Amino acid sequence: MSEQIAYLNGDFLPLTEAKVSAQDRGFLFGDGIYEVIPVFQKKLFQLNAHLDRLRNSLNAVSIQDPYTDTQWETLLNDLIQKHPWDNQFVYLHVTRGVQLVRDHLPENNLKPTVYAYTNPLKPVADHILKHGIKAVTLEDIRWLRCDIKATTLLPNVMMKLAAKQQGADDAILIGRDQTISEGTASNVFIVKDGVLHTPPLSNRILPGITRMMIEKIALDHNIPLLEQQLFLADLETADEIWLTSSTKDALPVCSLNNNTIGSGKPGPIWRKMQAYFEQTKQALMAAED
Incomplete structure (x- = not known):
């Protein structure tokens, strides 16, 4: 393919040439917000929901949103069209800016x-769809405002590495009060006796766009759903566990801390949700034509 293109502060340029100041507060302090938006058939998916979340995070840290919704949509669509992939994911990133004198x-x-680039969005591997993923539980070492989609992700990186060192694909995080919060880059659902459960939104949980969609799909298709605090025992006795995100939809967790979950295969409610999710995705994309 031709060279990848990035967007940086009003300009489109080769990704390898995109440079920011070493005095940018995003570099010095992690003082910034980001979003990841899936693209299907070169159409941004749930853009308004992602922009709402971006704006909420920017407002929470007192960074002014640099663009209107229309401006965001235009620049992101321009970026998408510069690449050949039908399915992509856009990463966009807004920092507070350059400050020559370092000061908190x-x-x-x-x-x-403002920085954005895009990569191909690959489908989830067949072996995951057939066998699920492995997860471990780890102490949640992050800060107390995980509802803000901040670029300061070092704790997430550390916990992802710790999961890998234990032979797992990901980690499910447990707070000091022993409640479950989320995955390292995902929301958590469990199924127990045909009922879908997920922790309620709080300062410890990112309001996931896929989480929101799954809740709506469950309501539309009469799948019982409860928002309630979850504990390790709930995970260990669950019939199914899912990790949800914008680029992976819902991943089935079939092993937790080296113990089998349910049958050891992706469960029946997950299979139903996958089908409903794909139907909903297609309907939403068709409605934008």
């Missing part, structure tokens, strides 16, 4: 840095 306190009226 930001200067007034800094100009935000």
